[in-house]
Amino acid sequence: MAGPFIGAPYAAMLLESLIARGATQFLVLGWCGAITEDLKVGDILLPSRAIVDEGTSKDYKDLDRTLPVSAPDPALLGRLSGHLTSLGIDHKTAGIWTTDAVYRETPKKVAHFRDIGASAVEMECSALFSVAEYRKVRLAALLVVSDSVATPVWDPGFRAKNFKQARKAACDAILGFSKLLGEHG
Secondary structure, three states, rough: OOOOOOOHHHHHHHHHHHHHHOOOOOEEEEEEEEEEOOOOOEEEEEEEEEEEEEEOOHHHOOOOOOOOOEOOOHHHHHHHHHHHHOOOEEEEEEHHHHOOHHHHOHHHHHHHHHOOOOOEEEEEEHHHHHHHHHHOEEEEEEEEEEEEEOOOEEOOOOOOHHHHHHHHHHHHHHHHHHHHHHHHH
């Protein structure tokens, strides 16, 4: 276990340090904000890809494509999803948007990223996915929806009971899954 970390540069630095010490599999537990009404505060989301809108990934990926994205390890993501299902934990898998500018989630940007396939916004996953791919290690993420900017009125759910319950369930699930990974690779 390592962290917490806030923002792509710090997350990438910590991941690089752990890789240098020999770690090869990583599970990320974090929070995200919904940018679509399909997600509600307290939902659990497994990011299937992250649209790069942060400055760290460019140091690990060729970002000359129109829509730069990074992705988790698909096998690890599938196993994590299966673990959640076996525990009876409802979850969704969707694309996300990673940004460094937490206060620049303007209605125009939210609409743009929603239109190109993001369901949530956060600050680390695209960089972590990029570093993991570059360093050839396995990484997947589990995010709990903490708030929503899907409508013009921000919904801060940080103190909501369903968010707190989902956060605890997510922590327990990640801990249990990490034990399984340790036992069975």
